Amino acid sequence: MSGSGMSGFFPQHYAAQKSAVRRLLSSPLNTLLSLVVIGAALALPAAGWVMLDKLQGFAGQVSGVQQISVFMATDAGKEEAAEIESRLRQANPGQWRFVAREEALKSLEETEGMADVAAGLAKNPLPDAFVVEAGDRGPETLEKLAETFKSWPAVAHVQLDSAWSRRLDAFLRIGALAVSLLAALFAGALVAVTFNTIRLQILAQAAEIEVSRLIGATDAFIRRPFQYFGALQGALGGLFALSLVAGIGLALAAPARELLALYGVAFTPGGPTLPQAAAIVGVGAALGWLGAQISVSIYLRRVG
Amino acid sequence: MISANAVTKRYPQGIEALKEISFEIEDGEMVFITGHSGAGKSTLFRLLAAVERPTSGSIAVNGQNIAALRRGAIPYLRRKLGLIFQDQKLLFDRSVLDNVLLPLSIVGLPAREAIRRARAALDKVGLLDRERAQPIALSGGEQQRLAIARAVVNRPSLLLADEPTANLDSESASQILDIFRSFHQVGVTLVVATHDAQWMARFSPRVLRLERGRLLGDPA
Structure with missing residues (x-):
């Protein structure tokens, strides 16, 4: 009952999800390219954020024994x-x-x-x-x-x-600002990439959309599969970014530990925490959803 | 069922497609809209399907005034209509059955029930044995019957058809006529835009004659 029950309760959502997955799988090369772009766009601010967060924790620790x-x-x-x-x-x-x-x-x-x-x-x-x-x-x-x-x-x-800790503090503040700006920039890029992917899909499915609307499809019905597609693509891009960030963290861990040991500091850079990982994937999904939402809304307004 | 009152449709270039049209169509009636091409048949069809809005006047379908309908209410109005388009608007990327399933997926019918209803609709138009076929493999008459199956699968009380027998040979057209008659017999209101004389001979129906956007001799 559980599986068929779900599809009975939300047949439209279920159908939209299935269609989103099918579209992702139907053109693997396009999907892969999109994921690389989204992953790279997310990886940079995500890596900055994860590192900054670690440094902030570290700075808090040392200023704790002022x-x-x-x-x-x-x-x-x-x-x-x-x-x-x-x-x-x-x-x-x-x-x-x-x-x-x-x-x-x-x-x-x-x-x-x-x-x-x-x-x-x-x-x-x-x-x-x-x-x-x-x-x-x-x-x-x-x-x-x-x-x-x-x-x-x-x-x-x-x-x-405290002089050096103030310097660290100021440095971290600049770092946070830089990461925020970077994040905003790449978030825009991610929305734009999704927007364009969805726009091409809409053009390919213009006939289906037109017919569906003529026989009683609501705007929400038209949007749904694209929203799921955007969110899914964004989430997968987020996973890709996550693996990049974890890889960078792993690669940097040993040399960074050695460098910091020279200053007599015990500090392990490491990768993202579980909540951070969830946030990166979640942000990817949300931005993908947003790009799809904007893309379909603009199209629907244009065709009236 | 349909009530038009002084409906005028003017297009941006100043062309008046419909001029002060008024008529009533009762529940269960079968009405033909005739006239030369360019007389305004298709414009009237588009107004009834809420694809366009009248420039002035009011036109009510199922008690809802198209001229004043909120954008969000249009899909729900259309779900109560069966629309058959001049160019059929079939989807050629999916099977015959999937074409008929589309309206049911839009209203969110569970898959099993939807397939049962879609097969029943295909059966009514004599295409049940072609459910796995691609629409491109169907003859012109079969494609039109598929369009009818898709229009009636939601069991609408009003069926609107724009030139349903245009470009069909007389035998195919005759099949279409029989299908429409069977719907009329079970109480479906039928509004058909056509210039096909075969219809008049077969049904001697009520006829709304359009000429250059004006309504001539409505006997009712």
């Missing part, structure tokens, strides 16, 4: 350090820990290549310091915090490690 180092003056004593500590407790900027100058020297001695330098020092030149982990606050907040710390007594230097 640090502000507050260095005391070298002649500051225990009282001054206690004063800063109490002020920090009041300001409550997140986690912090105190690094005593002796501790800092010890860690310098343990750092490879620095042991000789440390041993050659007559006295400890390092100051007491506080390392503040300000949580996932925005760059502006961090800057304000740093300004505040700088104004406190016996603080010699405040170092905020």
